[in-house]
Amino acid sequence: MANSTQQSSLKVYLRLLRYVVPYWGLFAISLCGFLIFASTQPMLGYILKYFVDGLSNPDASLFAGVPWLLEHAPWLAHLKLLQAVPLLIILIALWQGLGSFLGNYYIAKVSMGLVQDLRIALFNNLLMLPNRYFDNHNSGHLISRITYNVTMVTGAATDSIKVVVREGMTVIFLFVTLLWMNWKLTLVMLAILPVIGLMVSSTSKKFRKQSRKIQASMGDVTHVTSESIHGYRVVRSFGGEDYERKRFFDASEENKKKQLKMVRTGAVYTPSLQLVIYSAMAVLMFLVLLLRGDASAGDLVAYITLAGLLPKPIRQLSEVSSTIQKGLAGAETIFEQLDEEPEVDRGTQVRERISGRLEVKNLCFSYPGAEKLVLNNISFIAEPGQMVALVGRSGSGKSTLANLIPRFYHHDQGQILIDGLDVEDYSLRNLRRHIALVTQHVTLFNDSVRNNIAYGDLADASLEAVQRAAADAYAAEFIENMPQGYDTLVGENGVLLSGGQRQRLAIARALLKDAPVLILDEATSALDTESERHIQAALDQVMQGRTTLVIAHRLTTIEKADLILVMDQGQIVERGSHAELLAKNGYYARLHAKQFEDGAEVAISSEHDA
Structure with a gap:
């Protein structure tokens, strides 16, 4: 020994x-x-x-x-x-x-x-x-x-x-x-x-x-x-x-x-x-x-x-x-x-531009070392330009599904196809170039506003392009009021900004990327009513021609979705449009009714109905 x-x-x-x-x-x-x-x-x-x-x-x-x-x-x-x-x-x-x-x-x-x-x-x-x-x-x-x-x-x-x-x-x-x-x-x-x-x-x-x-x-x-x-x-x-x-x-x-x-x-x-x-x-x-x-x-x-x-x-x-x-x-x-194995990348396919058709077939997934399935037999199709919303209780597998599309984790059972090609077949860098991701937990760097929006592959973007993305995300107004405008430092993880401002910078970053597939994981959760209304208007415009996957707790934010998937314990328990699901009077209708009983969305609802 x-x-x-x-x-x-x-x-x-x-x-x-x-x-x-x-x-x-x-x-x-x-x-x-x-x-x-x-x-x-x-x-x-x-x-x-x-x-x-x-x-x-x-x-x-x-x-x-x-x-x-x-x-x-x-x-x-x-x-x-x-x-x-x-x-x-x-x-x-x-x-x-x-x-x-x-x-x-x-x-x-x-x-x-x-x-x-x-x-x-x-x-x-x-x-x-x-x-x-x-x-x-x-x-x-x-x-x-x-x-x-x-x-x-x-x-x-x-x-x-x-x-x-x-x-x-x-x-x-x-x-x-x-x-x-x-x-x-x-x-x-x-x-x-x-x-x-x-x-x-x-x-x-x-x-x-x-x-x-x-x-x-x-x-x-x-x-x-x-x-x-x-x-x-x-x-x-x-x-x-x-x-x-x-x-x-x-x-x-x-x-x-x-x-x-x-x-x-x-x-x-x-x-x-x-x-x-x-x-x-x-x-x-x-x-x-x-x-x-x-x-x-x-x-x-x-x-x-x-x-x-x-x-x-x-x-x-x-x-x-x-x-x-x-x-x-x-x-x-x-x-x-x-000696740790780097992120596995066996994909060889590189595509300059994709239309964004997303198809998930019989997808099952469990985290390494865990036996319980986090996702169980998930299947749906999102055509280019469509908005698909995922709703359900915390822990139902919504964010996990969003993480599997850009291959942050690998699935063994089922398929995730983008433009008919399995995500595993794309080279990692190329796959992620086609996907813009905005999560609830915004990550900003201790750098200028401009460098936070034009980050990574976007670093060469012109100031005009950055300003357009900021305007579309309704961030231009507060950025221009800052001491150095787009050159203002935001502090570690954007500590000098409000939650809504940080979220809008993250959305501006995703808009600047101009990717065919857009994933919004609770992206509007940190916004106040005013900001959310602006963002919704911007997203309506941005989602045209893009496949958008939205995860949301606030149901009013996804009423316009082409397809709503209601998830519970890793399975899709209901699917359809907002009107169809309300008419079914099932799981979605109960979630919807509960939010209104709690009074959490009354203000937004009245604005929407108006």
């Missing part, structure tokens, strides 16, 4: 490193920089040998024993320790500075490029995922992946490599120098390596597990925050401040506990490792004093100094395990999303 976990970790890590490949040039420069930096560590330690030797004989020559220098650069060969040691320290520091700059700057460029690439990949992937994915995942966790998890991942892909290369090469250079100086003593030090390896391995598993929990709890914090921001009006109007404070505190507290647990693991692990390393150092010092032989004081000081430089890089190498484990835990959730 542990072996398979290691294999999967390696697989995830190698996949992560593939994102570094486009930056291999910058990465190579960075590695060279870290190699330069690592090479200076033994140099600085070894220079102490000459310093200590210079204390007893400052006039001794540093390179006196190098014949090549005596012949080609006698001034350098005769350089005294008094001058050479300070000069070498400055040169080594400059060399180290160059290595540090190249290493840190270019690894940062790789890291930031990687963050951006992963964020873009995740965001682009989100745009391709099917509806059911958003139904099953809360927005807070999806946002947390793009903001928090990605930064953890880059730590594993770049920061850890930086530490491994820089500190790893430092350890290698130091060990090689120590072996060269006294190989017997150095082999004694190697005895502690298996103990360090065992400690690193056991702690890595803990770090990975704890990091996965931290990332999940961070998603909860983001989720609660996101919900409170989006629903701030409900929170305030229903006095939910205390409830939201508690919810956020609980999520934040849980995150803090998990973070502290990980810190505690690290806090116990680091000193334990240091104890092992320094115990080895103590043994080493004892042996140095015992077996000093004929080595000079400078040799011994340099050896002890170089050995003393080893614990820091070894500790940092062991700590890199936690960075990698955090990154791998984040990478798993990121790749999990990237």
Whole structure:
């Protein structure tokens, strides 16, 4: 089991490193920089040998024993320790500075490029995922992946490599120098390596597990925050401040506990490792004093100094395990999303323009994982230019039917035909280009009025076309009274507009699209009587030559429909025109009578009758 976990970790890590490949040039420069930096560590330690030797004989020559220098650069060969040691320290520091700059700057460029690439990949992937994915995942966790998890991942892909290369090469250079100086003593030090390896391995598993929990709890914090921001009006109007404070505190507290647990693991692990390393150092010092032989004081000081430089890089190498484990835990959730099947599009047919004939045959549908049929044996035909209305209680399947036409969900039984061709056979982009959808829940972006109407495929529309669509939706009047007219920002999700104004902008967007099939899902529900009367007049005009599917609770809004389908529990229980259904004195007539009893539509009715 542990072996398979290691294999999967390696697989995830190698996949992560593939994102570094486009930056291999910058990465190579960075590695060279870290190699330069690592090479200076033994140099600085070894220079102490000459310093200590210079204390007893400052006039001794540093390179006196190098014949090549005596012949080609006698001034350098005769350089005294008094001058050479300070000069070498400055040169080594400059060399180290160059290595540090190249290493840190270019690894940062790789890291930031990687963050951006992963964020873009995740965001682009989100745009391709099917509806059911958003139904099953809360927005807070999806946002947390793009903001928090990605930064953890880059730590594993770049920061850890930086530490491994820089500190790893430092350890290698130091060990090689120590072996060269006294190989017997150095082999004694190697005895502690298996103990360090065992400690690193056991702690890595803990770090990975704890990091996965931290990332999940961070998603909860983001989720609660996101919900409170989006629903701030409900929170305030229903006095939910205390409830939201508690919810956020609980999520934040849980995150803090998990973070502290990980810190505690690290806090116990680091000193334990240091104890092992320094115990080895103590043994080493004892042996140095015992077996000093004929080595000079400078040799011994340099050896002890170089050995003393080893614990820091070894500790940092062991700590890199936690960075990698955090990154791998984040990478798993990121790749999990990237591996999700995008919205299925097996359709190949592309039609420039359609007439809009809509035919639904024996349509049955249930949501994935649910057995109950939401739609059961639905059949009807809407000819081009006709208006078909769906009425019925909440939960009767009206909106589900509207969502199946643009293929937000896939049906397995029955057919939905547009111009005689099954919607499954159209390419998704082409199918949706022929359908304009206006729902009860209007989505507006924090952009100008013009850009909200001319959105997506409509972005190239002229200002005149936008103004015409706004006029047809009876939105022109309030838009022109705004401070910057069509360039006025509407705020997040149109927060600066009234419900009716937002709805009219959504209708203007649908009108600008000029699609042959128009779906209005409770599109007039947020409008006041005055606005609805205007919209009805506009829709009467707009629906000419278009197939319109209207879902409405207010029955007066669909009295002119060519065909009214009355739905209940996923089935069509009655069909006919307004007059025919009233004459039947059945389900529709009861719905109609109930609305008038409640007095909800009296004003509209009197205007309509007039």
